[in-house]
Amino acid sequence: MRRRRADTLNIVRQLDAFPKVSQDYQKPTARGGTFSLISLSLIIILVISEFIYYTSSHYVFRYTVDTDMDSQLLITLDLTLAMPCQYLGADIVDLAGESQSLATHMKMEPALFELSDYGNMIFKAKQEILSRFSKSRSLNDFLVVDNYKSLKIPNEPPPKTEATSCRIHGSMFTKKVAGNLHVTMGRSVPHPQGHAHLNVFVPPHLVNFSHRIDHFSFGPLVPGAINPLDATLKSTVDKNHVFQYFLRVVPTKFNTYQHSMSTSQYSVTEHNRTINHGQGSHGMPGVFFKFDMSSMMVLINEERKPFWQFLVRLSGIIGGIFATSGMLHTLFGSFTDGVLCKLLRQEKKKDSGTLNDSVDETVSNRNVS
Structure with missing residues (x-):
């Protein structure tokens, strides 16, 4: 009986197609926390409004x-x-x-x-x-x-x-x-x-x-x-x-x-x-x-709206906000990372140019001496 149960659990694990990332490879950031708070707030607001819309009636x-x-x-x-x-x-x-x-x-x-x-x-x-x-x-x-x-x-x-x-x-x-x-x-x-x-x-x-x-x-x-x-x-x-x-x-x-x-x-x-x-x-x-x-x-x-329609709309709201917030987080991260990398490269280039000028000035002073 235990073996059959273990086989069943193994089959279920093999069917699990959702991606999972270990906590060791996840790094919390302020940007990710901000997007999470905004997404959670939107979900709460829309779920409450959807519940009010479901409980309200209309005349046919x-x-x-x-x-x-x-x-x-x-x-x-x-x-x-x-x-x-x-x-x-x-x-x-x-x-x-x-x-x-x-x-x-x-x-x-x-x-x-x-x-x-x-x-x-x-x-x-x-x-x-x-x-x-x-x-x-x-x-x-x-x-x-x-x-x-x-x-x-x-x-x-x-x-x-x-x-x-x-x-x-x-x-x-x-x-x-x-x-x-x-x-x-x-x-x-x-x-x-x-x-x-x-x-x-x-x-x-x-x-x-x-x-x-x-x-x-x-x-x-x-x-x-x-x-x-x-x-x-x-x-x-x-x-x-x-x-x-x-x-x-x-x-x-x-x-x-x-x-x-x-x-x-x-x-x-x-x-x-x-x-x-x-x-x-x-x-x-x-x-x-x-x-x-x-x-x-x-x-x-x-x-009133049927209960199954309420569940479908609720699932669409939660899943849509999660998917949209994930895309926006990725786009915003790529944009900010690209801008920051460009600024860092320009800063490094500027610092290296200043260092070369100072070295040339030092060598020229020695030759004169």
């Missing part, structure tokens, strides 16, 4: 066809209009003509249109964040602001005086098809030919569809998600004004190391105008959100 975006048509769409809204609630009607009408009243699923309660100083500060902070990211918005900005979820406008206390505004807030489910969420004058009434609102007399000085959108989203709430209509403020002095928002809803599924859920993103195009039947501008004053569902779905996965 993929696209597929949305085949889930049987599920329902969750709508979350927080809207304040500068009109009393008793004169308003809020509904969702889908593509099939079916309507749902927001009053049965959400809260419609009197409120003040003006925010408090603290609430106004939070509102402006959200506006600044949204304006900054709206200029270069992409799918990578889906979970872009970590502290955006902390910017929540506080609930204002009930007004002590008579409120002239109406706040509509809450969540509700609707069919996952195109639809129209609108707020206009008059309560909705059933109609065999479609959707209609009962005309009511509203004092002219109370007709005002200026509105503030604190939050508007589709799907479950995602911490830090940016919704384009959040912190939107629109004002008008014309009672026959209509505000229209055209939304494109994109179903989104994302899987991270902390969350896994399905929600929806949306893009928006807005348009507002004053109704003037004499000039051919028809319609009904109010606030309209017309949304359409995209046939594509976005899949967002949080991923």
Whole structure:
């Protein structure tokens, strides 16, 4: 058994092709120590940075066809209009003509249109964040602001005086098809030919569809998600004004190391105008959100680099620095040795010339004597 083990060790020793130099033939130098310290420092720095890069994650975006048509769409809204609630009607009408009243699923309660100083500060902070990211918005900005979820406008206390505004807030489910969420004058009434609102007399000085959108989203709430209509403020002095928002809803599924859920993103195009039947501008004053569902779905996965790739990059860093430092040490040594040898030769030549001159001077002095 011992003989077999010795034979195995001999075979392994014969296969060892790495060069080895005895310590007796190695001479430590200051130059070699300097290169060793520099190489070791670079290795430590790059290994730490590589480890940080390996532990950090990134988002991978993929696209597929949305085949889930049987599920329902969750709508979350927080809207304040500068009109009393008793004169308003809020509904969702889908593509099939079916309507749902927001009053049965959400809260419609009197409120003040003006925010408090603290609430106004939070509102402006959200506006600044949204304006900054709206200029270069992409799918990578889906979970872009970590502290955006902390910017929540506080609930204002009930007004002590008579409120002239109406706040509509809450969540509700609707069919996952195109639809129209609108707020206009008059309560909705059933109609065999479609959707209609009962005309009511509203004092002219109370007709005002200026509105503030604190939050508007589709799907479950995602911490830090940016919704384009959040912190939107629109004002008008014309009672026959209509505000229209055209939304494109994109179903989104994302899987991270902390969350896994399905929600929806949306893009928006807005348009507002004053109704003037004499000039051919028809319609009904109010606030309209017309949304359409995209046939594509976005899949967002949080991923990290594989461990084998981390080992390969780590080996490349260590081996590359050792090889490069060895080449630089050799080149620098050859250069310095060549320069030093040249200087020594010039110094020796100069010394020998001075010695010959002194000898000739001595011989000439003797001849004269």
